[in-house]
Amino acid sequence: MRAFITGCGSGFGHRLARRLLQEGWEVVASDPELEALSDLEGAEKYCLDVRDAEQVTSVCAAAAARPIDLLVNNAGYAVFGTQEETPISAVAEMFEVNVIGLSRVTQALLPTLRSSGATVVNLSSVAGRTVFPESGYYAASKYAVEALTEALYQETSSFGMRARLIQPGSFATRFLERATDASLPRDPRSPYASQQPIWDTRKFTILEPPQDPQLVVEAIVASLDDPRPFLRVPVGPDALRLLGLRDRLSPDAWVRLAGLRNGSPDTVGFDSDAYTPSELAALDEPCAARLEASAHALTQGHLDHWSEDERDGLIAAINAAS
Numbered sequence: 001m002r003a004f005i006t007g008c009g010s011g012f013g014h015r016l017a018r019r020l021l022q023e024g025w026e027v028v029a030s031d032p033e034l035e036a037l038s039d040l041e042g043a044e045k046y047c048l049d050v051r052d053a054e055q056v057t058s059v060c061a062a063a064a065a066r067p068i069d070l071l072v073n074n075a076g077y078a079v080f081g082t083q084e085e086t087p088i089s090a091v092a093e094m095f096e097v098n099v100i101g102l103s104r105v106t107q108a109l110l111p112t113l114r115s116s117g118a119t120v121v122n123l124s125s126v127a128g129r130t131v132f133p134e135s136g137y138y139a140a141s142k143y144a145v146e147a148l149t150e151a152l153y154q155e156t157s158s159f160g161m162r163a164r165l166i167q168p169g170s171f172a173t174r175f176l177e178r179a180t181d182a183s184l185p186r187d188p189r190s191p192y193a194s195q196q197p198i199w200d201t202r203k204f205t206i207l208e209p210p211q212d213p214q215l216v217v218e219a220i221v222a223s224l225d226d227p228r229p230f231l232r233v234p235v236g237p238d239a240l241r242l243l244g245l246r247d248r249l250s251p252d253a254w255v256r257l258a259g260l261r262n263g264s265p266d267t268v269g270f271d272s273d274a275y276t277p278s279e280l281a282a283l284d285e286p287c288a289a290r291l292e293a294s295a296h297a298l299t300q301g302h303l304d305h306w307s308e309d310e311r312d313g314l315i316a317a318i319n320a321a322s
């Protein structure tokens with residue numbers, strides 16, 4: 001079996017290359033820094049910056065001289081910041097790697113991937129289906145990866161190809177360091193400055209402290225043995241918590257709950273919304289669907305912005321209804 005991986009210089013890509021080599025795979029390891037691949041003994045190594053169209057064409061042509069069974073589009077990074085303040089040039093550069101670069105490599109390799117009925121593993125993120133304030137641009141790039149992967153599956157499954165979307169939560173790679181380098185530092189005079197501490201509190205209660213990246217590698221390897229032709233693979237309790245609740249609430253109810261957690265003003269809820277503390281306090285007759293949504297939100301840790309008394313009130317209402 002032969003795998004082609006982008007962004008093998010550090011993080012998930014580097015570990016995955018090592019893991020597959022140990023398993024006896026032939027690995028085509030690529031990265032913009034050839035030096036960063038030096039300890040990947042036994043790998044076929046290429047200098048590859050996925051932004052460089054000519055380089056993608058020549059590297060993919062050389063690699064496709066022999067069949068490829070697995071493509072892992074791993075190269076990627078984040079630019080964080082509010083939509084008002086983040087330079088569009090930085091956003092465009094990130095999309096050039098996360099979306100266009102991924103598409104360039106996939107397109108260049110598809111003829112060989114089709115003929116070997118290969119698997120394509122795309123590194124999405126928990127940000128491929130959920131957003132936080134200041135993550136809109138990064139999440140947009142990962143939502144795009146999700147759309148591309150779903151469509152790729154529909155286009156290529158009749159050739160025996162399989163697709164996987166990996167959705168890590170927070171992991172200890174060079175990701176945060178790189179995101180800090182690529183993003184503007186916060187400006188204390190920003191119109192958003194007073195909201196940012198709330199955003200940080202909410203984000204860091206829902207995301208785990210950076211976890212062991214080997215978990216992601218093992219999840220990718222396990223997904224290769226899964227017979228299902230299409231798979232989303234959330235990795236880490238934070239990803240499971242966020243995506244689990246997101247899948248249970250209606251899409252709009254999810255957005256409204258996330259807004260409330262991040263300090264948006266309390267508004268009148270709709271049938272599928274979790275209750276807010278003020279609604280719950282004024283309640284005569286609870287709505288079963290809203291109580292159920294609230295129970296899911298509570299059990300998955302999304303009501304940490306409520307006081308203990310408010311949470312106790314909700315538990316009492318849930319118990320009374322059941």
Ligand code: NAP
Binds near residue numbers: 048077173
């Ligand atoms: P990382 O340690 O920063 O690794 C990223 C790799 O991508 C590096 O080897 C980097 O190469 C490479 N890369 C960057 N720009 C590139 C380009 N233009 N062409 C080719 N390669 C390029 O971070 P990571 O966490 O392993 O990230 C891997 C993937 O996981 C990314 O797609 C990221 O969005 C995703 N992800 C990460 C997390 C997390 O918490 N760590 C969570 C969710 C999703 P150089 O170092 O040589 O520049």
